[in-house]
Amino acid sequence: xxxxxxxxxxxxxxxxxxxxxxxxxxxxxxxxxxxxxxxxxxxxxxxxxxxxxxxxxxxxxxxxxxxxxxxxxxxxxxxxxxxxxxxxxxxxxxxxxxxxxxxxxxxxxxxxxxxxxxxxxxxxxxxxxxxxxxxxxxxxxxxxxxxxxxxxxxxxxxxxxxxxxxxxxxxxx
Amino acid sequence: xxxxxxxxxxxxxxxxxxxxxxxxxxxxxxxxxxxxxxxxxxxxxxxxxxxxxxxxxxxxxxxxxxxxxxxxxxxxxxxxxxxxxxxxxxxxxxxxxxxxxxxxxxxxxxxxxxxxxxxxxxxxxxxxxxxxxxxxxxxxxxxxxxxxxxxxxxxxxxxxxxxxxxxxxxxxxxxxxxxxxxxxxxxxxxxxxxxxxxxxxxxxxxxxxxxxxxxxxxxxxxxxxxxxxxxxxxxxxxxxxxxxxxxxxxxxxxxxxxxxxxxxxxxxxxxxxxxxxxxxxxxxxxxxxxxxxxxxxxxxxxxxxxxxxxxxxxxxxxxxxxxxxxxxxxxx
Numbered sequence: 494x495x496x497x498x499x500x501x502x503x504x505x506x507x508x509x510x511x512x513x514x515x516x517x518x519x520x521x522x523x524x525x526x527x528x529x530x531x532x533x534x535x536x537x538x539x540x541x542x543x544x545x546x547x548x549x550x551x552x553x554x555x556x557x558x559x560x561x562x563x564x565x566x567x568x569x570x571x572x573x574x575x576x577x578x579x580x581x582x583x584x585x586x587x588x589x590x591x592x593x594x595x596x597x598x599x600x601x602x603x604x605x606x607x608x609x610x611x612x613x614x615x616x617x618x619x620x621x622x623x624x625x626x627x628x629x630x631x632x633x634x635x636x637x638x639x640x641x642x643x644x645x646x647x648x649x650x651x652x653x654x655x656x657x658x659x660x661x662x663x664x665x666x
Numbered sequence: 667x668x669x670x671x672x673x674x675x676x677x678x679x680x681x682x683x684x685x686x687x688x689x690x691x692x693x694x695x696x697x698x699x700x701x702x703x704x705x706x707x708x709x710x711x712x713x714x715x716x717x718x719x720x721x722x723x724x725x726x727x728x729x730x731x732x733x734x735x736x737x738x739x740x741x742x743x744x745x746x747x748x749x750x751x752x753x754x755x756x757x758x759x760x761x762x763x764x765x766x767x768x769x770x771x772x773x774x775x776x777x778x779x780x781x782x783x784x785x786x787x788x789x790x791x792x793x794x795x796x797x798x799x800x801x802x803x804x805x806x807x808x809x810x811x812x813x814x815x816x817x818x819x820x821x822x823x824x825x826x827x828x829x830x831x832x833x834x835x836x837x838x839x840x841x842x843x844x845x846x847x848x849x850x851x852x853x854x855x856x857x858x859x860x861x862x863x864x865x866x867x868x869x870x871x872x873x874x875x876x877x878x879x880x881x882x883x884x885x886x887x888x889x890x891x892x893x894x895x896x897x898x899x900x901x902x903x904x905x906x907x908x909x910x911x912x913x914x915x916x917x918x919x920x921x922x923x924x925x926x927x928x929x930x931x932x933x934x935x936x937x938x939x940x941x942x943x944x945x946x947x948x949x950x951x952x953x954x955x956x957x958x959x960x961x962x963x964x965x966x967x968x969x970x971x972x973x974x975x976x977x978x979x980x981x982x983x984x985x986x987x988x989x990x991x992x993x994x995x996x997x998x
Binding site for chain 1: 685
């Protein structure tokens with residue numbers, strides 16, 4: 494049972510933790526802690542129907558603690574470039590990745606101005622929606638809508654291409 | 667599965683998720699939504715892929731779950747699941763040899779023995795005893811199942827993209843405007859624009875399982891369109907094309923190395939494991955066949971898959987040569 498929970502949720506929780514921490518290793522540490530806590534409370538928790546909700550909440554809380562304790566966000570935005578080069582497995586992937594970056598750059602430049610600025614602040618600068626809203630004097634809802642719009646435009650312009658890329662590099666399926 | 671049906675998953679929410687703004691309830695809803703259909707998962711994965719590639723310095727990398735599980739076990743102070751390695755007694759060896767001989771005979775009887783090659787094809791790829799990956803001149807990728815062959819036409823890529831398949835193959839086709847990709851299998855013509863799908867051809871039928879995009883199947887003048895998540899079948903006996911509303915994602919696990927066991931009995935799981943990992947699986951207690959599993963695996967080594975299955979069902983396993991034995995008490 495515990496093994497199955499680990500198996501079902503490990504990758505999902507890691508991905509969720511990563512979105513908050515922007516650091517793969519820190520996300521691994523957090524998820525390890527989530528499961529250690531789960532193990533300690535297994536008698537009570539394994540009975541619960543809503544174990545999934547518990548695991549996501551636990552991950553969220555531990556990520557917030559992690560951010561508070563180490564100020565990960567600033568640290569990693571600052572030093573990211575040095576130690577977080579993405580792992581590229583082989584030449585095929587490298588060629589595909591280079592081609593994809595070029596296409597993404599092209600679409601990014603064609604985005605409407607506000608949409609582009611907001612996407613860059615969120616994705617490249619790692620800023621929270623609230624920070625972006627304050628800087629641009631707009632509402633958080635607007636930031637959210639603009640990011641959704643950016644993703645939609647990217648999907649329209651790169652849709653099939655992204656799907657195929659994802660399949661070739663084995664992300665989907 | 668979805669504990670929060672009131673949460674609507676759309677690109678704005680996927681954006682919030684990727685940007686690290688999602689509440690735990692929203693993250694849970696996103697993950698549950700991804701499992702609803704192949705299309706929703708593709709929508710998420712393409713957005714995530716874009717998000718990662720737009721700034722690769724902070725890109726998510728899938729964790730090594732097998733290694734993390736090992737590490738976790740150290741913290742939990744539980745005894746690792748026993749993998750009992752039994753000495754090979756003469757009886758066991760005899761039994762294994764018999765099983766292998768039986769399997770070889772069956773395989774020989776079942777595999778169609780076709781040797782004809784058409785002179786119009788210049789390059790022939792044969793998989794023989796192992797699954798084989800090959801990249802075609804147009805950068806499309808094909809994974810051939812065992813005992814299958816693919817013939818590539820002389821003029822491939824120059825004028826048209828056409829291949830002849832005997833046996834079974836999984837194709838990831840690169841999009842080329844105005845240059846459809848065609849697979850000929852068992853007299854059926856499968857035309858695609860850019861997609862991933864599996865084709866299986868044997869003496870009774872031609873089966874096309876589409877995992878993304880869409881393909882068109884032609885037999886003489888009849889044709890059907892097969893979209894993602896559907897299966898097209900041509901039955902040789904009645905010469906008809908039919909459309910099934912589902913796709914068995916395990917049917918091409920030899921290519922994708924992904925296994926989906928949703929509400930599946932161990933008896934069925936056994937068959938999928940045998941095909942995906944090329945092993946024999948024996949249930950020492952026949953009642954184990956009724957145990958049910960709910961899980962999925964992405965490119966995991968056999969040992970990890972076995973550990974999770976055994977741990978989930980509270981049973982044990984051991985590996986001897988190329989055979990996996992599950993043993994223990996039946997599930998309640």
